[in-house]
Amino acid sequence: MLKQLPKFHCNDFPSSVSFFQLPDAPDHLTELLDLSADERLSILATLLRQGSLQGSSIIILSPLMDRPARSGVMAEGIVLLDNVDFRLPEIKALLALRGKPFHPCENFKEQSPFWCLEDLSEDDVRSVMARSVCAKSAFELWGHGQTDGELRTSLLNYPPQSMSPFMHKDSTYRINVYTFNKTLLFADRIKKIDALEYLPFEGTVSLKTPQHIFCLLEDYGSDPNNIPQHPDYMYFGRWIADGQRELIRTHSVKNRHFIGNTSMDAGLSLIMTNHAKVKENDLVFDPFVGTGSLLVACSHFGAYVCGTDIDYNTIHGKGRSSRKNQKKAALFDAIITDPPYGIRESTRKTGSYKENPKLPDGNYVESHVPVSQAYHLSDIFTDLLNFSAHHLVLGGRLVYWLPIYRPEYCDEMVPLHPCLQIISNCEQTLSSHTSRRLITMEKVKEPEESDSSAHLSDPRFSTYQGHNAFREKYFSGLNKRCGKDDTKYFNENK
Amino acid sequence: MKLLTHNMLTSHVKGVTNGYPLLIKATEVKVNQLDFNPQFVSRMIPKLEWGALVQAAEDLGYRQDLPGELVVDYQQNEEFLKKVHRVLLEVEVMEGFLKCPESGREFPITKGIPNMLLNDDEA
Numbered sequence: 001m002l003k004q005l006p007k008f009h010c011n012d013f014p015s016s017v018s019f020f021q022l023p024d025a026p027d028h029l030t031e032l033l034d035l036s037a038d039e040r041l042s043i044l045a046t047l048l049r050q051g052s053l054q055g056s057s058i059i060i061l062s063p064l065m066d067r068p069a070r071s072g073v074m075a076e077g078i079v080l081l082d083n084v085d086f087r088l089p090e091i092k093a094l095l096a097l098r099g100k101p102f103h104p105c106e107n108f109k110e111q112s113p114f115w116c117l118e119d120l121s122e123d124d125v126r127s128v129m130a131r132s133v134c135a136k137s138a139f140e141l142w143g144h145g146q147t148d149g150e151l152r153t154s155l156l157n158y159p160p161q162s163m164s165p166f167m168h169k170d171s172t173y174r175i176n177v178y179t180f181n182k183t184l185l186f187a188d189r190i191k192k193i194d195a196l197e198y199l200p201f202e203g204t205v206s207l208k209t210p211q212h213i214f215c216l217l218e219d220y221g222s223d224p225n226n227i228p229q230h231p232d233y234m235y236f237g238r239w240i241a242d243g244q245r246e247l248i249r250t251h252s253v254k255n256r257h258f259i260g261n262t263s264m265d266a267g268l269s270l271i272m273t274n275h276a277k278v279k280e281n282d283l284v285f286d287p288f289v290g291t292g293s294l295l296v297a298c299s300h301f302g303a304y305v306c307g308t309d310i311d312y313n314t315i316h317g318k319g320r321s322s323r324k325n326q327k328k329a330a331l332f333d334a335i336i337t338d339p340p341y342g343i344r345e346s347t348r349k350t351g352s353y354k355e356n357p358k359l360p361d362g363n364y365v366e367s368h369v370p371v372s373q374a375y376h377l378s379d380i381f382t383d384l385l386n387f388s389a390h391h392l393v394l395g396g397r398l399v400y401w402l403p404i405y406r407p408e409y410c411d412e413m414v415p416l417h418p419c420l421q422i423i424s425n426c427e428q429t430l431s432s433h434t435s436r437r438l439i440t441m442e443k444v445k446e447p448e449e450s451d452s453s454a455h456l457s458d459p460r461f462s463t464y465q466g467h468n469a470f471r472e473k474y475f476s477g478l479n480k481r482c483g484k485d486d487t488k489y490f491n492e493n494k
Numbered sequence: 495m496k497l498l499t500h501n502m503l504t505s506h507v508k509g510v511t512n513g514y515p516l517l518i519k520a521t522e523v524k525v526n527q528l529d530f531n532p533q534f535v536s537r538m539i540p541k542l543e544w545g546a547l548v549q550a551a552e553d554l555g556y557r558q559d560l561p562g563e564l565v566v567d568y569q570q571n572e573e574f575l576k577k578v579h580r581v582l583l584e585v586e587v588m589e590g591f592l593k594c595p596e597s598g599r600e601f602p603i604t605k606g607i608p609n610m611l612l613n614d615d616e617a
Contacts (some may be wrong), residue, residue: 281534306502331502331541
């Protein structure tokens with residue numbers, strides 16, 4: 001059956017799609033798993049176009065395993081390939097919370113799954129890992145190298161007095177072997193561990209409850225179709241801490257009592273919280289709170305949260321909605337939000353187009369739904385930036401999503417404000433022609449009279465000018481085969 | 495609605511220049527037990543409109559002996575911080591109205607959430 005399906009080019013489809021199969025998947029879908037990534041994509045695109053997958057048992061998840069993506073403080077890292085872009089700002093923000101600078105070692109590559117950082121104490125690393133959802137594990141690096149010989153030399157140069165507290169004869173330990181982009185047989189892992197015999201291990205091995213865990217980490221590059229025989233690089237170190245990836249499960253949207261159609265994914269909510277440097281006892285505000293996913297993540301890290309929304313029904317999980325105006329300046333330590341783009345939620349604000357609106361009958365009836373009017377995307381961002389400039393504390397951060405029509409995007413389109421400095425700008429691809437960017441800004445000065453509308457008339461906002469202009473662009477790509485050409489256009493104009 | 499929230503709300507009916515502070519007319523008030531966090535209360539105090547908080551507590555009958563002027567060394571004064579904690583975070587208006595001091599417009603509070611949305615002619 002599969003072979004009869006016409007092929008579609010992968011660019012018709014988000015580049016970061018892969019498939020996870022449930023046990024009750026129909027037989028013909030099972031075969032998908034044996035195909036190459038390219039073939040799978042084209043078939044899935046076909047099935048989606050035919051509507052065959054509606055209600056069926058395939059879950060589409062990003063990531064596709066052909067892009068590198070793991071990271072970590074001083075080593076192994078992240079699993080969600082989609083979030084590669086988010087790692088550096090997260091780690092930097094978490095280090096800044098500790099008052100520590102980000103000092104990568106020589107040869108640092110942002111795209112690498114392994115990062116080595118310098119000048120950090122074990123407590124620093126623990127505090128970063130207690131928050132990070134991008135980093136998988138952190139290690140104290142004892143040695144590294146491209147070959148077994150190099151690794152050995154490097155390890156033997158590590159000061160014995162730094163090793164001995166973890167290797168003396170009353171201690172218990174185990175050694176793990178982690179490989180990136182390759183799976184080793186059990187026997188091969190044992191061989192690798194045995195080859196480390198030159199290290200002065202004096203303690204007893206305990207697989208279940210060791211006091212210390214050591215890891216050999218091997219990097220086999222990032223191309224799954226061309227896995228080398230020997231690792232490109234090796235690291236050996238003492239395990240310190242794991243990141244907070246399990247939080248993504250505990251806070252999963254699936255476990256919530258009440259969600260909406262744009263509830264933010266738990267992992268991204270936590271990443272936004274980290275980008276915003278939210279810490280204990282902070283007051284965090286979300287002007288488009290919706291079902292509160294972002295605030296759930298903030299409160300997990302000990303912040304006090306508040307939010308507003310225009311939508312009665314959405315907030316009804318708790319009761320009535322509210323839209324509040326802040327009385328005073330410099331109130332919030334962070335503002336994190338996911339504004340409505342008008343794709344899945346309409347953009348509205350209170351107000352009316354009528355010149356002489358009818359007076360309401362009687363008093364303010366409980367069930368009265370105020371007329372809302374179209375809210376241009378450009379106005380949403382202008383209002384959001386102005387609001388943040390006035391109500392953030394100095395050094396406080398605004399973190400929000402900006403929708404992007406990729407063929408037209410350039411960095412200059414990101415809204416600016418004289419009081420807010422851009423800290424990071426990370427892309428999450430949604431399809432061949434659209435993506436959203438997570439923008440982090442920090443308040444660097446108090447607003448003055450002249451600042452209030454400084455960027456209002458800027459022509460850069462044309463993309464977001466006009467109600468539903470972005471929505472029209474968003475959907476335009478679905479009707480034409482623009483993927484390949486768009487990408488080309490996009491690259492040329494970068 | 496906690497009084498912390500009330501402290502941040504203002505009436506934004508068209509034409510109103512001074513819509514702050516909103517008067518509270520409560521028909522149901524609840525007091526929740528909440529963990530006392532002196533650091534958070536200390537950090538919030540300088541951000542508060544103190545007069546508005548005291549007035550709101552007074553109107554609800556929960557002022558007790560909260561002073562009209564902010565004490566100077568509040569950071570060290572745990573007893574004082576506990577009082578602020580109580581009015582700021584524990585006292586919650588569940589049902590009632592907020593009234594704009596200038597226009598008299600009333601905003602309903604239902605199930606603890608104030609509805610500040612305006613009608614067609616007011617925005």
